[in-house]
Amino acid sequence: MALLSDITVNGRVIPAATIALEAQNHPAPRGKPGAAWMAAARALALREILVQKARALGLVPAPQEVAPGQMETDDEALIRQVLEASVAPEPVDEASLRAFYDADPGRFRAPPLWEAAHILIPAAPGDGTARQAARALAERLIAELAACPERFAALAAEHSACDSRRAGGSLGQIGPGDTVPEFEAVLRSLPVGAIAPEPVESRFGFHVLRLDARAEGAVLPFAAVAPRLRAAAEKAAWVRAARAFADRLAAEASVTGIRLAGA
Incomplete structure (x- = not known):
C-alpha cells in the first residue's frame, strides 16, 4: 500500500x-x-x-x-x-437518561454569577510598547493594592479606561459570556475577596481584577435538562x-x- x-x-x-x-x-x-x-x-x-x-x-x-x-x-x-x-x-431510552442524571445531579447547574471589580489599563493588541507599559502599570497597581486594598476604588477612578471607574471599578453582577474568556477564567478560580496576583491580559489591555462575591448556580431539575x-x-x-x-x-x-x- x-x-x-x-x-x-x-x-x-x-x-x-x-x-x-x-x-x-x-x-x-x-x-x-x-x-x-x-x-x-x-x-x-x-x-x-x-x-x-x-x-x-x-x-x-x-x-x-x-x-x-x-x-x-x-x-x-x-x-x-x-x-x-x-x-x-x-x-433513546428515557430511563437511561434519568439514570444518567441521577448518578450526579450536581453536574447540571444553572450558570454561576459573580460580583467583580476591575481596573482596565488599555493597550491595543498590536502595540507591543503600549502593552508592555500597560502590564507594568497593572503590576504596580497590584503591588500597591497588596499593601492597601482599600485603595481599589480610588485607583480605578484614577487609572481605569472602563466606565466602571465611576463606580470604583465595580462591574456589578455578571455571568458566563458577559466578559472576555480570559477574564472569566480568572473569575472561576479566584477566591472571593481576593485580587488576582497577576494582571489579566485581554484584547483590551490588562486588568487588575477583584472578585467580590460568587454565587454557584443551583442544581437544575431533571425536567430542565x-x-x-x-x-x-x-x-x-x-x-x-x-x-x-x-x-x-x-x-x-x-x-x-x-x-x-x-x-
Whole structure:
C-alpha cells in the first residue's frame, strides 16, 4: 500500500492528485506526513462508497443550503440522502437518561454569577510598547493594592479606561459570556475577596481584577435538562448507527490502494 498512488473503489479510480488535495484538510502529527494522506484516502474512499450506494438506491441529488449562500454539492447531497434513508438509530431510552442524571445531579447547574471589580489599563493588541507599559502599570497597581486594598476604588477612578471607574471599578453582577474568556477564567478560580496576583491580559489591555462575591448556580431539575440530554443521546445514537452502516458498506466494497478496516 504505497503513498501517493491512485486508489480504486468498486472499480472507480480516485487519483493520487485528488487525495493529495484532500490531505490538506487532514492535519497530521509532527513527523508523520503520511498520516494526512492516509486519512484523506480513507475519507475519499468512504465518500465514494456512500455515493455509489446512493446511486444504487436510485437517489437523485437534492442539494440543500448549508450556510447563507452556500449549497451542498451533488455528492454531499447524495451522502446526506443515503444516510437519511438508511440509518435507523436506536430510540433513546428515557430511563437511561434519568439514570444518567441521577448518578450526579450536581453536574447540571444553572450558570454561576459573580460580583467583580476591575481596573482596565488599555493597550491595543498590536502595540507591543503600549502593552508592555500597560502590564507594568497593572503590576504596580497590584503591588500597591497588596499593601492597601482599600485603595481599589480610588485607583480605578484614577487609572481605569472602563466606565466602571465611576463606580470604583465595580462591574456589578455578571455571568458566563458577559466578559472576555480570559477574564472569566480568572473569575472561576479566584477566591472571593481576593485580587488576582497577576494582571489579566485581554484584547483590551490588562486588568487588575477583584472578585467580590460568587454565587454557584443551583442544581437544575431533571425536567430542565432532559431535552439537552435527549438531544445529545439521539446524536450519539445516530453517529453509532451511521458508523455501523458505513462499516458494512466498506466491508462489502472492493477497494484497492487503501485499507478501510478500522478507519
